[in-house]
Amino acid sequence: MAWLAATFLLANAVTAGFLIALADRHRVRLDVTATGEHRLAEQTLRLLGSIEPGERFELVVAADLSRVDPRAWQALLDVGSELEARGPVTLTALDGAQARAGLEALAQRLAQREAAEIEGQARALDRAATELQRAAQIVESEVASSLSAAADAAGEGSQLGRVMRQRAQAAPRLAADLRDVAASVRQALQEPIMPGVAVPAMDEAISAITAPSADAVSQLALLADEARAIVQDRSFSEGVRRSASDLSRSARAARDLAAAAQSAAQQLQVLDTIRVLRTVDGSAAAILVGPESAVAIDAQTLLPPPGVLRPEAATGPSLRGRVEGLVSTAMLTALDPSRPIVVVAHAEESRFIERQGALGIAIAHLRRQGVEVLEWPLMLEPEPPGLLRLDPSGARPVIHLVLNTNTSVRSPDPMAARPDERAAKLGELVSRLVEAGAPLIVNVTPSEVVVGGGVDATAAPLAAFGLHARSGFTLLGRPTEGGPVEHDMLVRSEAAVHPLQGAVAQLLAYMPWAVPIEHRGEGAAWPLLVVEDEDAWAESAWSGYRRVPRAERPLVGNPPTPDADVDDVQGPWTIAWAAEREVAGDGQSDRGRIVVVGSNDWLADDILSSGQSIDGRMAASYPGNLALLDAAVLWLAGRDGFIAPTVSSSSVAMIGPIDDRVLSALRWGLVLGVPALILLVGGLWRVLRR
Numbered sequence: 085m086a087w088l089a090a091t092f093l094l095a096n097a098v099t100a101g102f103l104i105a106l107a108d109r110h111r112v113r114l115d116v117t118a119t120g121e122h123r124l125a126e127q128t129l130r131l132l133g134s135i136e137p138g139e140r141f142e143l144v145v146a147a148d149l150s151r152v153d154p155r156a157w158q159a160l161l162d163v164g165s166e167l168e169a170r171g172p173v174t175l176t177a178l179d180g181a182q183a184r185a186g187l188e189a190l191a192q193r194l195a196q197r198e199a200a201e202i203e204g205q206a207r208a209l210d211r212a213a214t215e216l217q218r219a220a221q222i223v224e225s226e227v228a229s230s231l232s233a234a235a236d237a238a239g240e241g242s243q244l245g246r247v248m249r250q251r252a253q254a255a256p257r258l259a260a261d262l263r264d265v266a267a268s269v270r271q272a273l274q275e276p277i278m279p280g281v282a283v284p285a286m287d288e289a290i291s292a293i294t295a296p297s298a299d300a301v302s303q304l305a306l307l308a309d310e311a312r313a314i315v316q317d318r319s320f321s322e323g324v325r326r327s328a329s330d331l332s333r334s335a336r337a338a339r340d341l342a343a344a345a346q347s348a349a350q351q352l353q354v355l356d357t358i359r360v361l362r363t364v365d366g367s368a369a370a371i372l373v374g375p376e377s378a379v380a381i382d383a384q385t386l387l388p389p390p391g392v393l394r395p396e397a398a399t400g401p402s403l404r405g406r407v408e409g410l411v412s413t414a415m416l417t418a419l420d421p422s423r424p425i426v427v428v429a430h431a432e433e434s435r436f437i438e439r440q441g442a443l444g445i446a447i448a449h450l451r452r453q454g455v456e457v458l459e460w461p462l463m464l465e466p467e468p469p470g471l472l473r474l475d476p477s478g479a480r481p482v483i484h485l486v487l488n489t490n491t492s493v494r495s496p497d498p499m500a501a502r503p504d505e506r507a508a509k510l511g512e513l514v515s516r517l518v519e520a521g522a523p524l525i526v527n528v529t530p531s532e533v534v535v536g537g538g539v540d541a542t543a544a545p546l547a548a549f550g551l552h553a554r555s556g557f558t559l560l561g562r563p564t565e566g567g568p569v570e571h572d573m574l575v576r577s578e579a580a581v582h583p584l585q586g587a588v589a590q591l592l593a594y595m596p597w598a599v600p601i602e603h604r605g606e607g608a609a610w611p612l613l614v615v616e617d618e619d620a621w622a623e624s625a626w627s628g629y630r631r632v633p634r635a636e637r638p639l640v641g642n643p644p645t646p647d648a649d650v651d652d653v654q655g656p657w658t659i660a661w662a663a664e665r666e667v668a669g670d671g672q673s674d675r676g677r678i679v680v681v682g683s684n685d686w687l688a689d690d691i692l693s694s695g696q697s698i699d700g701r702m703a704a705s706y707p708g709n710l711a712l713l714d715a716a717v718l719w720l721a722g723r724d725g726f727i728a729p730t731v732s733s734s735s736v737a738m739i740g741p742i743d744d745r746v747l748s749a750l751r752w753g754l755v756l757g758v759p760a761l762i763l764l765v766g767g768l769w770r771v772l773r774r
Contacts, residue, residue, distance in 0.1 A: 132171030511541025521667030521676035523720035550605025587715035593708030
């Protein structure tokens, strides 16, 4: 029997040698974990499949390994190896002395590729600086003298004379400010971002022009308008009107020069080379170089320094998911030059979305994916500010995210618009966008206007999609022992045919003060989030309870309770929909798309920042919220094929339990199956050779 044992051992050794040789030539990667944590996400595979034949991407990562967490570096190498095996992607990992030299060579290559754009922007900025200098000269000489002449003609004792004298004294300061801006622009154009690479700091030059020139344009336009009004007013003396005419002419000339400089700066996009060079400083840099563009990846997130990662976030799956998510996002950005713009529209009295505790996490999340975000306060701006600068050609998809108005809260300022007035203004915007077929996300919130017998102006236009928001109700839940009546709905939906349904399937979402929404009309609509909680009901008398601060709600003596006569106590209730409809225009039809979410606070920072540690791994408490946002933006932008649950939004990876019979079969297969297979292959080989 010794010879038989020796034969088995020799056969196993030979088979292992052949397998190793085959593995070196033909790499096959199989992931047999229950959640597929060691394979690329479906979204990444779709991105790789969308790369045109002959195109290649290079992921260049340079780091000082003594200042980078080694576990993050290994995760990068693992993901890079998988990308190289699956698609036309090359990983260039540089460390030590190679890092700086490699980055300088890459910077030179990118600068050469964008040489024409760099030269053109430098010339445009230099012309803008010249225009600002000319405007400063006109303000200092002509505008100031015209103001002084008008003050003299009006007399120091008159109110007009005093005002003109004050403005004449302020004119030299305005001229000095314009000269300072021009000097800052020229200084930025003379200083390269990286020594040895001929790329000036044009991003700093653009920033130096934009805001100061806008202020100058406003001041000069006001002077010109006031002067023109004086010229047209026959009650002023001939001398005053003559001086005002000179002032109007000179102020307009200076205004036009400053406006030309402002417009030139606003139309310039920051070049990929500059974005990349701005990431080079520090201990690490990561750049994805595509055939036509280069995208910088946040190196501090990709390769954090030692001691930053908490133990639960430093596991292999967590790190690999982080790396893959950053790289795939950069790849989508590089592949899609017409990246979406999200305009956050609201009817509040001030800008607020980037304040702490508002929507900062969601905004930062979108911007990391190359999605520009603008705030549009309807009560302050007639048009979305900055949209023309970001999309001068109108080629990029613009998605409006409409934040609703809380009609339960009224401003203490007696001059401020009432909540119902602000809601009506928001409703006018939604109506225009729906009629035009523009893609939008609309948040619905419980409305006291509806409770009082009125119409929810923001929700009314949704009827064009067959959607009816029951904003006179809100979903509440029966209290736990000793707790208050719950207004927070935790939702987990099943997968279905629509891409958005698949993107949020089985992911927990948190929807406070949720409003039930029904689809009553014809047309295509898909439920995204459905509440099926037996302890929930749609409450009609919610208004007073909502005004009570959250901390005081357990003390409420008579909290809301379900009443079948006035409340809706029979679920389920759908609180989020995706819908589309045919929109006719310009002799052709198109499809208008909308996502309606029955909660106004589902993107709030305190919800998105909530996390929990499960089996040593950090996971978002409510991954469905950001997953819904990501998928909605892609779907509304027409990127249906890229919608898929990503690694970062998947549930925590766990190896599923193995049945005892399956486990026994696996054991016997390993013990007897391999030798039997070797004998079978050997026998077949012997037969074939005869």
